[in-house]
Each structure stands twice: as structure tokens, then as C-alpha cells.
Amino acid sequence: METSSELAREVPIVSARYARMLIRFLEKRGVRCQSLLAKTGIAGSTLENPDAWLSMNQTIEILRQTDWLMTDERAAFEFGQQLDLPSHGLLGFAVLGQQHPRRLVGMIVQYLRVGLPLMDMELESSGSTFRIKLVDTWGVGDLQPCLSKIYMGSIHRISCQVCSHFRFQFNFPSALPVDEWQLLAPGCDFEFNAAETEVTMPLKEAPAPNRNDNLQFLMARTQHQRVRGRPSANETLAQVRDLIMSQPGRPCTTENIARRLDISARTLRQHLASANTSFRALRNEIRENFATLYLQDTNVPLESIADKLGFSDQAGFTKAYRSWTGKTPGEVRRDHRE
Structure with missing residues (x-):
């Protein structure tokens, strides 16, 4: 008899658009779609359906094949960096991010917690610094490093316009030196074999030069209030x-x-x-x-x-x-x- 946990893994919860993007990413690196789907039981027609959804079990099988076929351990992080706001269906949040940088991080985390529920995230903030910890709620085992790198790559891509100096910590090892990882995220810190998988990122001190008067006013007001201390x-x-x-x-x-x-x-x-x-x-x-x-x-x-x-x-x-x-x-x- 199947348990409730086993049944939950069969419920369609992940948009197939993520699988389509992953396949395109791997095809550019010489991996054939048939090789990726060979052991997943997923038909190509399913992925071509814009309204299709995948279960946790189907998603895990795709990721297992992906992890096996990837020859560069940084590839999962690089794929995550391609998951920008439009990729998550969050194009409308781009405006929000320009006008209210503090809110962008919280809203993205909350959306991904439900919209892409492969891992959970715990968000904490102290002053202008955010900390996001990844939590493996599904028990993905040996796929946790692959998933963690995808999530961290996407968090970096989404937040880099409003945050600076990312410090990535992973609770698993890497065979590559840190400077190889920094090629994907210049100016960022990478630490492996840490106690937790998390990223720490402060808001930028000043807005990017995008001629956005609303953002400039917001930052000026925030700086004025910080100086006053009240x-x-x-x-x-x-x-x-x-x-x-x-x-x-x-x-x-x-x-x-x-x-x-x-x-x-x-x-x-x-x-x-x-x-x-x-x-x-x-x-x-x-x-x-x-x-x-x-x-x-x-x-x-x-x-x-x-x-x-x-x-x-x-x-x-x-x-x-x-x-x-x-x-x-x-x-x-x-x-x-x-």
C-alpha cells in the first residue's frame, strides 16, 4: 500500500517549462534529448505541451539523468543562472524589483517556495542583508548538490541587480578551485563543505544607473532615515x-x-x-x-x-x-x- 508521501511524489507540481529549458541548455552542450529522457518514462510530446506539469518522481528522474550526463560540476549552477524572472513566469516582478528592491527578494523566495517546490527556502534579513537557506524537504539524497546549484544560480541571476557580494556556502564538496566557480559569478565568494547550503547577500548601497527616479527617491529617503536614526x-x-x-x-x-x-x-x-x-x-x-x-x-x-x-x-x-x-x-x- 502506497504511503501519503509516495502518493505526493506522483502529483503534478512542477511546470514542464523547466524541463524544456533544461533540455535546450544540455542540447547546446551536445546532449541529445533522447538520452536525457531515455529512463524517465516522459514522452517528448508531454514536454511540448505548454500546459504540461511533471510530478516530483518525473522531475527527479530528469535531474538524475542530467546529473549523470553533465561533465562540468558547475553546469547546474550555470543552468540556474539562465532561470531569470521571465523564465519563472515572473516578468511582472521586474518592475517591482526596480521600484522596491527590498521586496523583490522576499517575493521571489515566496513564489519559488510554491511554484518550484523541489526544495524549500528559509529567508532571514538583518538590516539590508538577506540570508537564504535551502532545505531538502523531499529527501532527494545524492541529487541535493545538483538541485542546490540550480537554485543558487537562479537566486544569483534574479537578485544581482539589487544585491551585491554574494557569499555562497554549500554543504557538499567541490573538486574545483574557488576561482573556477568565480568565473560564473565574479566578485562572489564560494565555500564548500559548509554546515548549511545558503547564500548571504546585502542590498547594494546605491541603485544601478537606470535613470529610475522612483528608485533614486526610495534610496535617498532610506539613506536620510538611516542617518536620522529614528x-x-x-x-x-x-x-x-x-x-x-x-x-x-x-x-x-x-x-x-x-x-x-x-x-x-x-x-x-x-x-x-x-x-x-x-x-x-x-x-x-x-x-x-x-x-x-x-x-x-x-x-x-x-x-x-x-x-x-x-x-x-x-x-x-x-x-x-x-x-x-x-x-x-x-x-x-x-x-x-x-
């Missing part, structure tokens, strides 16, 4: 948004957020009231945005989305989403695919 209500509002977006689930409460900001819950409520909002309103706004993104751009089951967003069950999620939008999650998903 956080305003608007600054607290931005910090609260960042923290909610990094983890909108059950641990996201007024008390927990206040503790992370080193203020009392009462002071937090006063700051948010001064900014004409509340913790509940902020959290619901972010939950609604994430929920709509997942419903339209992923095939993740509703109960999984509900759990990730902090609801105790699917019914509670459906009731809340209908109160926000006037539609049920199922209606939004069906309407988007018609």
Missing part, C-alpha cells in the same frame, strides 16, 4: 511588509513581527495606524496577491496554497479569498485557463 511610520510599514512577504504563514502574527523589529506589539500597531493601515490589512493584501499569483501561474493544489499562506484548511482559504476578490480560488484558476 524609524518613521513609513519605514516601519516597509519593514513589516518585507517580513510578512518573507513568511506569510501561521508564524506571521503581530507579536512575532513586533519581536523581530524589537518593538512592542502596541508600538507596532501605533506605527501602522499612523501610516493609515493595520497589520491585518497588510497581511491580507499580501496573501491575496500571492494567492492570485499561485492560482494563475502554478498548478499547486488549493490545500497546499492555503497551508503556505497560513490557513488551517482549504475552506478557510476559500472563504477569505472570496471576501477579498468576490471570486473563489477555483473560479480564478478556471477563468485564467479558459
Whole structure:
């Protein structure tokens, strides 16, 4: 009799577009598509279907063949670097990243946690520095190095416009010297045989020269507030948004957020009231945005989305989403695919 864990591995959860991109990447390196799919049981017609989804078991088989066929241990990281915002279906976040660099990292992590659920990610921030740790929740075993490099390569590609000096740490060895890895990510640090697989990356001190007046104003305002040393209500509002977006689930409460900001819950409520909002309103706004993104751009089951967003069950999620939008999650998903 199959266990619930075994059944979960057969549920279609990963968009086939990732497999298509991986095949194109390997074909440029002389690997034939037939060789990659030989032992996976996946038909080429499935990958040609723009709406196709793969199960965890199918994805693992593709990655196993990929890991065996790759001759350069850096190739997985390099493939990850090709997974930019449009590749993940996140082109709309490019504008967000230009105008609100602090929010980009949190939103991307939250989306990938559900949209590409091969590994989980834990996001922490301290000041202007972010730390993302990868967590193997599926027990992928010997494929963990391959997956970790893909994720880290993509995180580097997505975040390099707003973050600087990446420090990559991997909990497995490498036969290559560090300078060989730095050819893929100049100016970055690489460490192997570390205790955890994680990346640390601070926001850039100044925006890239893209003539974006909104971004210049944002950075100037942030610098002014840092010099004054007295956080305003608007600054607290931005910090609260960042923290909610990094983890909108059950641990996201007024008390927990206040503790992370080193203020009392009462002071937090006063700051948010001064900014004409509340913790509940902020959290619901972010939950609604994430929920709509997942419903339209992923095939993740509703109960999984509900759990990730902090609801105790699917019914509670459906009731809340209908109160926000006037539609049920199922209606939004069906309407988007018609």
C-alpha cells in the first residue's frame, strides 16, 4: 500500500517549462534529448505541451539523468543562472524589483517556495542583508548538490541587480578551485563543505544607473532615515511588509513581527495606524496577491496554497479569498485557463 508521501511524489507540481529549458541548455552542450529522457518514462510530446506539469518522481528522474550526463560540476549552477524572472513566469516582478528592491527578494523566495517546490527556502534579513537557506524537504539524497546549484544560480541571476557580494556556502564538496566557480559569478565568494547550503547577500548601497527616479527617491529617503536614526511610520510599514512577504504563514502574527523589529506589539500597531493601515490589512493584501499569483501561474493544489499562506484548511482559504476578490480560488484558476 502506497504511503501519503509516495502518493505526493506522483502529483503534478512542477511546470514542464523547466524541463524544456533544461533540455535546450544540455542540447547546446551536445546532449541529445533522447538520452536525457531515455529512463524517465516522459514522452517528448508531454514536454511540448505548454500546459504540461511533471510530478516530483518525473522531475527527479530528469535531474538524475542530467546529473549523470553533465561533465562540468558547475553546469547546474550555470543552468540556474539562465532561470531569470521571465523564465519563472515572473516578468511582472521586474518592475517591482526596480521600484522596491527590498521586496523583490522576499517575493521571489515566496513564489519559488510554491511554484518550484523541489526544495524549500528559509529567508532571514538583518538590516539590508538577506540570508537564504535551502532545505531538502523531499529527501532527494545524492541529487541535493545538483538541485542546490540550480537554485543558487537562479537566486544569483534574479537578485544581482539589487544585491551585491554574494557569499555562497554549500554543504557538499567541490573538486574545483574557488576561482573556477568565480568565473560564473565574479566578485562572489564560494565555500564548500559548509554546515548549511545558503547564500548571504546585502542590498547594494546605491541603485544601478537606470535613470529610475522612483528608485533614486526610495534610496535617498532610506539613506536620510538611516542617518536620522529614528524609524518613521513609513519605514516601519516597509519593514513589516518585507517580513510578512518573507513568511506569510501561521508564524506571521503581530507579536512575532513586533519581536523581530524589537518593538512592542502596541508600538507596532501605533506605527501602522499612523501610516493609515493595520497589520491585518497588510497581511491580507499580501496573501491575496500571492494567492492570485499561485492560482494563475502554478498548478499547486488549493490545500497546499492555503497551508503556505497560513490557513488551517482549504475552506478557510476559500472563504477569505472570496471576501477579498468576490471570486473563489477555483473560479480564478478556471477563468485564467479558459
